[in-house]
Amino acid sequence: MADPIKTPRLISCDEAGYTGPKLLDDNQPYFAYAAVDLTPDEASAIVASARAKFRVQAPELKSSLLRKRDNWPEIALDILKPVKGRAMVIAADKRLNLAGKTFEYIFEPVLEKMNGLFYHYDLHRFVMNGLYRILFVTGEPAPKLAEELQAFMKSFDPADAPTVFAAADKSAETHEILACVLRFARGYAAAIAEQSKHLQKQVNPTAKWTLDLTTTCLFSLLLHGWGHHYDSLDVLCDDSKPLQAMAHAFDGFVGRSDSAELIGAGSRPATIKANLANPLRFGSSAANPSLQIADIVAGATTDLLQHQADASYRDLAMWILPHMHPHTMLPDDDFIDLNRPKPRMNLAALQELARRADHGEDPLAKMDEFYESQLAIERKAKSFPF
Template structure:
């Protein structure tokens, strides 16, 4: 059966980023990575670029956020561009240092917990760990700790020798952070499993490994499979020249010439993915593609808005970004580690239990469903009527 609307031209979706530092997630100057994708024809983009340049007397041959940021009226220019493509853009952003915490869970915990990973993802242990590590490592005004640099080095090489503090055979002094102490004990206790599961990712054997910490491919996947693929039957994806995307472009080839559609679970809920690429990813320069110039401005604006939250020049732009932000944005969420709430309290108990098992060399998965259930029973308030009934039953048993 022919694909629907196969005789119609595919929809052009143009993508560009801001804040790119590749696998370097600890860059102080560019803490936010942003990616923007727009549904705009080349002709309409060209007309918009010309109009914006004329109105704001921009002499540069292109609209580039890197240059426009130097102008006092940059927020005004960015807002006008954004409003002109209202409803025809999607943006996604990631705090790079938070992502380091997420990758720590993916490459330290997942190899050990993978047989029952759905259980831990269901209760947000991964989000608890990544947000907790983020808060521990990146206290405002404090230098980035050595352990954070070691984590980054390990997840680029997957060689335990690059992270001696993380994988030290004998623990040193107890960490001041309970979460960090648990993470270190877990990594040390299950180091052989982590190392064996990571061998295939070592950079010497896998050219894609050096991009494991890069966010570009991850963001584009979300924008396509959980975004534009649901809005249009066939897509023509044009990306600004990108080393990581070119290295990973082959992973998108499975969507070419056919519709990919499936229901996937993130451990908590089902989410539908859908996409059909008319051709492999295309790459071009912004000089030759005005659509990429618009995407560049939106990506730059998104990154800046998240670094200037609440500041007057960015308030209207902040609202626009919020309305066009993809649900997969990776930004800190304090509630996920606030132990006044049941979920974080339970996850802290689970993390301590996993660390204890790591110390003892015990099975990390045995009975964890029951452990979660018992911890939730402890922290969840019981209805007053139930408490009274339990007291009555207790007295009658005496």
């Protein structure tokens, strides 16, 4: 009998809400990626039971088909109850992610030599949540500026975003955060364009997937999730073009039993760990019942987010929420609440960066001292508990 400690643990992964690098799809505003810890026999038993109970005639369980039924939340919950504690799911608001990519591809090229300072103070989250609230008003179509941002982050060609790289609009409707972002982009356009060259489609064939969330979510689910639970993982993914294009990024974790500290987006280092027994495997959900369960988890998550006020989803929410990974990316107004000290500091820093951009000044010179001065102001006002 095989030693259970050394036998790789099967982790099966699938997504819902996939629109590739297009993040402005009004019909699918959320993306979810799920990873379940089930053996093939366990998954087969759950699938067989659900197919019999709910008289599923289709060859496999698919959330895209089951959600057409009036009692879909009940069906999803019934399927998922046996999977309690055996699933993780990451959800992302696609428009918030686009706002976050704005920081990554407009600010990061300019600030990269000192980026740890800005991540420490959550400037990226301040910009991300600020732009989200400004650009995306519920029920309204995506504005031209958002379309330009998406176009630039597909091609990395400033010509695709003329408004972004032109002077900031000075109308009364222009929010201070947006104005500063536009001024920053205009002032450092040359540096941004230069640093973005290696990402352009004609140079990097995987650039078309830059805005895709699949790879990022899988990284979190494995290296900040299941990799900490089991000594060895056998990762099976539903067929996915972006993952197949980026699967090599996980090859370095094959046979790697150590852990590492990741320092970057946050004030505390995070431990990453995942010992893959083999490179990522890909398969069809029809042939792998565990992928069908992952599909149900992911599909139920995106549907819950789109029906948060619907009472029929309340019980399903009680199952899903404890299984949501901490890296879930949903809007958080705490990062832009100017009644809080850190958002006030970040607004001051953003205004200073915009001022430097206007005058062609060094964006990094003494910015650590600038933040320290803002911190001193907050401490003097006793708004910080330290």
